[in-house]
Amino acid sequence: MELREVKLALSSVISKLSLIENIRKRLSSGLKSISHMSFSIAGKTSESLFNKVEKIKPNFSAGGVDGGLLTKSFHGIDLIITRAIGVVIWYENGKIVKNKRVGRSAPLVIEKESSNEGELIAYASLYRTQVEVERAIELVQKHSPDFLFMDGPLYPHPSTRMSKGDNGRAYSKLIKLYEQLHKECEKTGTKLIGVVEDTRSSLFSNIFHDKILPALPISKKARFKGLNQKFRDTSLLFDSLTQGERTFTFKLVKTGMKYEKELYGFYIKPAKYDRPVRIEFIAKEPGKLANEVATATYSLCVYKSYGLPSVIIEADARAKLNRNLIEYITRILRDKTGSPMLLNLRREQRPL
Amino acid sequence: MELGTIISTLNGPSPSFFAFAIDRHTKVHKDQFVKVKTAEGIMLAMVDNIIKTNRYYSRPESVVEAENLEGLMPVSEWEFLVAEATPLGVLVDGSMHRPTLPPSPGDKVDVVEKELLFTTLGFEPTGLEVAEVFHHGVPVKLDLTKTFQKHLAILAMSGAGKSYLTSVLLEELLSRGKKVGRVATVVFDVHGEYSSFAESPPSKFIDFSKNSVCVTRMIFPVPRMSAARIASFVPGMSSVQLTELDRVIQDHYGELYDFKDLAGFVADSSIASQTKKSLKRWLLELHSTRLFGHKETFFTKRENEKEEEYILSELLSQGKLIILDLSDYITNRRKQIIVSWTASEIFKMRRADTIPPTVIILEEAHNFIPQGESRDIAMAKSIFETIAREGRKFLCSLCVVSQRPINLSTTVLSQCNTHIIMRITNPYDLDHIGKSSEGITSETLKSLTTLQVGEALVVGSAVRYPVFIKVRQRKSWEKKGVELEKEALRWEGKKAADKKELNELENAFV
Numbered sequence: 001m002e003l004r005e006v007k008l009a010l011s012s013v014i015s016k017l018s019l020i021e022n023i024r025k026r027l028s029s030g031l032k033s034i035s036h037m038s039f040s041i042a043g044k045t046s047e048s049l050f051n052k053v054e055k056i057k058p059n060f061s062a063g064g065v066d067g068g069l070l071t072k073s074f075h076g077i078d079l080i081i082t083r084a085i086g087v088v089i090w091y092e093n094g095k096i097v098k099n100k101r102v103g104r105s106a107p108l109v110i111e112k113e114s115s116n117e118g119e120l121i122a123y124a125s126l127y128r129t130q131v132e133v134e135r136a137i138e139l140v141q142k143h144s145p146d147f148l149f150m151d152g153p154l155y156p157h158p159s160t161r162m163s164k165g166d167n168g169r170a171y172s173k174l175i176k177l178y179e180q181l182h183k184e185c186e187k188t189g190t191k192l193i194g195v196v197e198d199t200r201s202s203l204f205s206n207i208f209h210d211k212i213l214p215a216l217p218i219s220k221k222a223r224f225k226g227l228n229q230k231f232r233d234t235s236l237l238f239d240s241l242t243q244g245e246r247t248f249t250f251k252l253v254k255t256g257m258k259y260e261k262e263l264y265g266f267y268i269k270p271a272k273y274d275r276p277v278r279i280e281f282i283a284k285e286p287g288k289l290a291n292e293v294a295t296a297t298y299s300l301c302v303y304k305s306y307g308l309p310s311v312i313i314e315a316d317a318r319a320k321l322n323r324n325l326i327e328y329i330t331r332i333l334r335d336k337t338g339s340p341m342l343l344n345l346r347r348e349q350r351p352l
Numbered sequence: 353m354e355l356g357t358i359i360s361t362l363n364g365p366s367p368s369f370f371a372f373a374i375d376r377h378t379k380v381h382k383d384q385f386v387k388v389k390t391a392e393g394i395m396l397a398m399v400d401n402i403i404k405t406n407r408y409y410s411r412p413e414s415v416v417e418a419e420n421l422e423g424l425m426p427v428s429e430w431e432f433l434v435a436e437a438t439p440l441g442v443l444v445d446g447s448m449h450r451p452t453l454p455p456s457p458g459d460k461v462d463v464v465e466k467e468l469l470f471t472t473l474g475f476e477p478t479g480l481e482v483a484e485v486f487h488h489g490v491p492v493k494l495d496l497t498k499t500f501q502k503h504l505a506i507l508a509m510s511g512a513g514k515s516y517l518t519s520v521l522l523e524e525l526l527s528r529g530k531k532v533g534r535v536a537t538v539v540f541d542v543h544g545e546y547s548s549f550a551e552s553p554p555s556k557f558i559d560f561s562k563n564s565v566c567v568t569r570m571i572f573p574v575p576r577m578s579a580a581r582i583a584s585f586v587p588g589m590s591s592v593q594l595t596e597l598d599r600v601i602q603d604h605y606g607e608l609y610d611f612k613d614l615a616g617f618v619a620d621s622s623i624a625s626q627t628k629k630s631l632k633r634w635l636l637e638l639h640s641t642r643l644f645g646h647k648e649t650f651f652t653k654r655e656n657e658k659e660e661e662y663i664l665s666e667l668l669s670q671g672k673l674i675i676l677d678l679s680d681y682i683t684n685r686r687k688q689i690i691v692s693w694t695a696s697e698i699f700k701m702r703r704a705d706t707i708p709p710t711v712i713i714l715e716e717a718h719n720f721i722p723q724g725e726s727r728d729i730a731m732a733k734s735i736f737e738t739i740a741r742e743g744r745k746f747l748c749s750l751c752v753v754s755q756r757p758i759n760l761s762t763t764v765l766s767q768c769n770t771h772i773i774m775r776i777t778n779p780y781d782l783d784h785i786g787k788s789s790e791g792i793t794s795e796t797l798k799s800l801t802t803l804q805v806g807e808a809l810v811v812g813s814a815v816r817y818p819v820f821i822k823v824r825q826r827k828s829w830e831k832k833g834v835e836l837e838k839e840a841l842r843w844e845g846k847k848a849a850d851k852k853e854l855n856e857l858e859n860a861f862v
Contacts, residue, residue: 058424089426099426302424304417310424317407317430324360 023229028240030223031208035240037220039212039248047248047287049212050241053268053294057094062300063087063145063190064311067132068107068321071124072330076341078114080124081325083107084132085318086139087311099314102139107321109329112166119167122160126170129156133177137184144188147296149312154178154194154263154280155255175256182259182282193293194265194280195312201278204233204267207250233267234275241269241276244298249290252280266290270298271307353463355380356435358388360457367439367451370397372461374433383799383820384487385464386437390455393444396464396472397437398817400795406431437461438793440817441472448472448816466490474498474816478532480524482517483808483821492810492821496533499770499814500711500749503740507757507785508774513806514753515545517772517823518713519830521751522549525711526563526673534671535749538698539713540691540720544679551655553829560828564673565652568659568680571645572693574610577601581696584731585689586634593631596623608646611639641686664697668707684719685731691720692732699739702748709747712739717752718759733761740767758784770812775803791818 035050067084086102108131114120129152136150155178162168185192213224237247246268255263264286267276279297283289300309334342356372364370370388374380384399408427409415421427439455441448464472469490479493508514518539526549528534539546550566553559579598583589589597600617609617615635618628638644650667653659667674676694681687691714701707714720720732739750740763752768754760758780771789776782786797791811796818800809803820811818 087426089424091424094420094423096423096426099429300424302418302421303414304419306414314425 020229023227024231024235025239027224027227027229027231027236028238030227031236031240033223034216034220039215047290049248050245051248051291051294053244053246053291053298055244056295056299058091058296058299059093060146060296061088061090061143062296062309062311063136063139063143063148064151064309064313064315065132065136065139065148066151066312066315066319067128067135068319069124069128070321070323070326071120072326073117073120073345074341075343075345076339078112078120079326079329080110080112080127081107081321081329082124082128082131083319083321084128084135085315086135087314087318088139088143088145089311089314100143101318102142103135105318107325122162123167123170126156126160126167126174130170130174130177133174133181137177137181140181140184140188140190145190147191147193147293148185149297149309150192150194151197151312151316152194153196153255154182154192154282155252155257158254158256161256179258185282191289191293191296192282193297195297195308196278196280197308199232199234199278201233202230203250203252203265204247205230205236208236233278237267237269237276241267243269243272245269246279246290246294249286264290266294268294268297269307270301270309271304273305274303274307277307353378355386355461355463358455358457358459358461359434365454365457367454369436369438370455371434371436374402374435380433380435381487385469385485386435386461387464387468388455388459388461390442390451390453390459392442392449392451392453395439395442395451395455396448396817397439399435399437400793401436403434403436404431405434435461438795443468443472464488472816473819474814480521481824482520482524483823486807486820486822492819494810494814496528496535500535500751501747502744502769502813503749503767504751504770504772504814505757505760505765505768506751506753506772506774507776507781508755508808509776509778509781510755511805512775512803513808513823514755514774515715516806516826516830517774517808518715518751518753519546519549519826519828520823522546522673522713523558523560523826523828526560526671528671530671534708536668536670536708536710537673537713538668538694538710539673539675540678540694540715541675542678542687542716542719544677545715546675547677548829548831549673550652550675551829551831557829558827560673561654563671564675565667566654566675566677567650567667568653568677569651570643570676570690570694571647571649572643572689573646573648574614574644575608575646576648582635582638584692584734585638589634593627596621596627597631610645611635615639641689643686643689664694665701665707668698668701668710670708688720688731692735695732695739696735699735699743699746699748702743702746709749711749711751713751713753715753717754717764718756721752721761721764722759723761737761737763740764757781757788762788768812770810770814772808772810773800774808775805776800
């Protein structure tokens with residue numbers, strides 16, 4: 001009886017998913033059909049909806065920064081363990097001639113008393129990003145690469161924005177750090193790029209429905225009739241973009257950054273079997289830089305099913321923290337203090 | 353010198369296993385000894401395996417799909433060497449103990465000093481220097497007593513360097529001074545490989561000929577043989593025949609006779625005609641081997657010198673080598689008789705303490721002491737099994753050399769407390785060695801198949817831990833055999849010369 005109910009519930013999800021998937025596919029196919037049409041969304045120059053990206057043998061230097069993060073909640077306190085590592089690779093004619101690492105491998109460990117899990121997650125995220133941006137500043141000051149790829153957007157995620165307490169202070173500090181990074185990049189001529197891999201954003205989808213669709217000629221518009229469903233951008237673009245293509249450049253909004261007016265982005269599909277990633281960059285005149293940034297990103301991609309630039313993969317591998325580290329640190333803390341504050345949460349100690 | 357750092361793995365570090373990440377710019381080899389400080393003392397370990405890792409090449413799907421991986425990623429930065437080591441013991445107050453505590457992750461692994469390795473492996477400054485320890489350059493000086501008293505087995509496939517190693521051992525035995533103790537050595541030389549020890553070598557080699565004799569021919573004394581001993585040379589003699597033969601021998605006690613004479617005594621006796629006929633036939637057949645006579649004689653011969661005659665006990669003296677060259681004896685039976693009689697006599701004399709402690713080296717031992725063969729086929733098996741079991745007490749030591757360990761008597765092999773094993777690839781032989789040699793791990797066993805000529809593993813009482821060695825250069829002269837190509841060319845020339853001669857002869861007649 002219970003199994004039948006589960007089956008019924010599942011079949012309802014399946015029908016809904018099938019319906020949405022059908023709409024998504026039709027929308028994707030519609031987008032493909034108008035991919036050559038030009039739009040002037042970013043304001044100053046017009047681009048096609050989708051644009052080919054050139055793949056070259058890299059002849060530049062590229063930096064990448066990524067961070068590793070572990071959190072552990074105990075009975076009395078929370079623990080945040082993080083580190084950020086930067087890597088710089090100098091390429092000549094598609095080959096590595098030199099590479100450097102920036103940052104120590106020893107992680108930072110801090111204790112925190114959070115009132116709830118959400119607050120801890122937000123603080124940990126802000127703290128990790130702070131460490132990452134600090135590392136990026138260090139990297140630019142030391143090596144001034146031609147491109148610097150950050151793992152994530154070029155601004156704090158709006159969900160971490162808080163006005164009060166530690167989180168509020170951490171948010172403000174992070175904003176300042178991003179602005180400092182931007183200044184350092186301006187000084188050295190480094191092109192700062194944010195690589196957003198698992199975005200839930202619907203920015204492109206909104207622009208399409210709100211601005212592009214109404215501007216389409218009637219003949220083209222018919223194709224999209226009844227397709228009002230909005231999708232996450234990466235789902236919508238999953239099979240409408242083909243490998244080596246990017247979307248037009250669009251403006252990023254509500255970031256809270258001073259350089260918001262110069263903050264642009266596009267989606268690119270560098271790997272045949274992977275979803276598109278959002279690339280962000282800062283430019284007064286986005287037209288030329290968009291192509292340059294897209295080419296650098298695409299040319300540094302190695303895998304067919306993992307579309308991230310090499311420097312980000314390398315930085316990620318170097319920064320990743322092993323879960324065993326928590327056990328190791330916990331053991332040391334318990335040995336030295338014996339405090340009941342370090343008892344595990346009850347949910348981790350269930351007898352069955 | 354630091355070699356690396358112990359890492360935490362699924363099964364280690366433990367008292368019986370640890371792995372360590374090898375520092376960049378240092379070299380660690382498989383089968384190398386390393387040391388690490390533990391709570392118990394200095395732990396000595398042997399590197400069983402070395403693994404190279406690289407995260408960029410760990411997932412096959414990523415490797416296959418990657419385009420220009422080496423061009424875009426710093427892949428070489430991720431290449432690490434991880435060594436897996438087996439702890440052998442812990443040095444506490446100068447003596448080795450079984451490790452009972454593991455080292456800690458993060459502990460530094462170091463090179464073992466030569467002096468420490470020398471003493472830890474149980475080598476002696478006055479020992480037999482036959483080789484060097486792999487990767488360490490430490491001289492392998494095997495203690496004479498530990499190596500030979502409880503017998504030695506040298507096992508390897510053909511061409512792996514058994515005879516070379518045996519020659520090096522002989523050099524060491526012959527070079528020992530009076531003060532450190534010398535033994536008499538006898539080699540049953542099936543292929544005539546050691547006869548060069550008894551010859552004057554070219555100037556660049558050490559001359560061992562003064563301490564070595566090569567026996568080319570021998571006569572065994574029939575009057576000293578009991579009926580039972582004679583029966584051991586004659587397969588199928590019945591108990592009635594044995595009793596009758598014993599009676600005839602008793603009747604002629606104190607006389608000098610050979611087997612032909614003995615056959616005559618049998619013919620003249622009152623033995624039943626059928627028994628008489630059989631006994632006569634066997635005795636004449638033994639006589640025809642030309643190995644038996646009135647008295648014991650060992651004929652030795654040096655190059656350009658006259659043949660000399662000795663008895664065995666005269667030849668057996670300390671620091672001397674007797675080479676019994678069996679290469680001219682074609683039939684297995686004659687070889688079996690020589691080996692069987694000589695070994696029995698040596699053992700008998702050692703029991704009576706009339707000769708010095710003796711080491712008997714038996715080449716192609718699987719032919720003389722085979723596993724599973726009856727006494728009729730392997731006449732020498734019985735005496736060698738006796739020496740293997742009891743020789744230790746009477747200081748009559750055995751060194752068996754074989755290329756087919758699986759065919760070697762397990763009684764003998766199990767009594768050989770030291771094994772020197774060279775390259776072996778036959779899976780049956782490997783399995784047999786794994787079962788009969790103590791202290792060999794499965795990893796070590798696998799290494800035997802990859803040993804090069806002259807490389808060996810020593811296990812057993814001569815060394816405290818199994819150790820891979822590289823046999824040292826020979827100092828004695830090695831008489832090289834004729835090369836196939838040169839001999840083939842010689843024959844080509846001979847054929848042409850014969851043809852030319854024939855033509856000339858024909859022309860002369862015409």
